[in-house]
Amino acid sequence: MSKKYVLTAQARDLQGKGASRRLRKENLVPAVIYGAGQDAKSITLRHNEMVRNLQEEAFYSQIITVDFGDHQEQTILRDLQRHPSKPIVMHADLQRISEDQEIRIHVSLHFINEDVSKGVKEQGASISHVVSEVEVSCLPKNLPEYIEVDMISIEKGQILHLSDLKLPEGVSLPTLALGEDHNSAIASCH
Template identity: 90%
Template sequence: MYFGETTCQKYVLQAQLRELQGKGASRRLRKENLVPAIIYGATQDAKSITLRHNEMVRNLQDEAFYSQIITVDFGDHQERAILRDLQRHPSKPVVMHVDLQRISDDQEIRVHVALHFINEEISKGVKEQGAGISHVVSEVEVSCLPKNLPEYIEVDMVEMEKGQILHLSDLKLPEGVTLPALALGEDHDSAVASCH
């Protein structure tokens, strides 16, 4: 089991500063196919911005977008950030608001990263012992410097046997990546998958 390589996919969002605030202004922006957003952190003031709705929706279809570093392009300069919060319309395919957190190269970030389970069908438990595999979680929170951020965690299930439970502590982490939950003690060494 190991973490996937850091991603080579580059995510860029075109952004503009936003001066008008409030529900009315936000409603007008959405009619213009723009999404109200905020970017904050890294010892700088928070900025109200707008993003292109179509560009946002297209990126959201990619699983890695939720956990990877995003370049926010203002035209005259760029800032790097991660997606922190996303509000969607309850019944329409519309993004209502986006929160982005700036990152800096020398500060660790905490991000939820997807799990990719592989070799389930050829695992000992499934192939030889007639068991099934259940996924308990589909993502885990990691802590690392931006340069070490993995795109996903690959979990090789080939050795799983009937009755076995895979925990967070069983995951092999690359250099510079930790699981904050494990620092809280054994009670937080949650199950990741089970073979039953």
């Protein structure tokens, strides 16, 4: 983890469509925080702070500290609802995490060395990405910001699969545990 994300939050009592609409007019985002064996809690987040963080790719897959002033909780972003035509965040779902329990989250793939790979440079092929993110399972302390896929040695006609990924220590792909049939392609050179 390279950057720590912190969101300032306040507990909220009023719920429902009207209360949420009033919050949005005050530049606040209604949200809920749940999980880790505790009851769900309705909260509000600052809209500008949320929008600023949402511009960074890592925010969607990293640990977010929710600061209530008197205490903090570690969470991950599970769901986000946006307005269909305006740049407004309508609602957010945050899941509490526990340091000793594995979490499952989608992490983006960063493809590197595509333009200098053997298939592109020497064989005149092009590279197609089949997926841009994968679901990983790990303890929160091992959560990667992204997974690099080095394309330097890919040749024309070759397909990279999930099993070809070089994962950081402590990180696994739950899909691969389902069997060889689930070892799907992530990129191809054709």
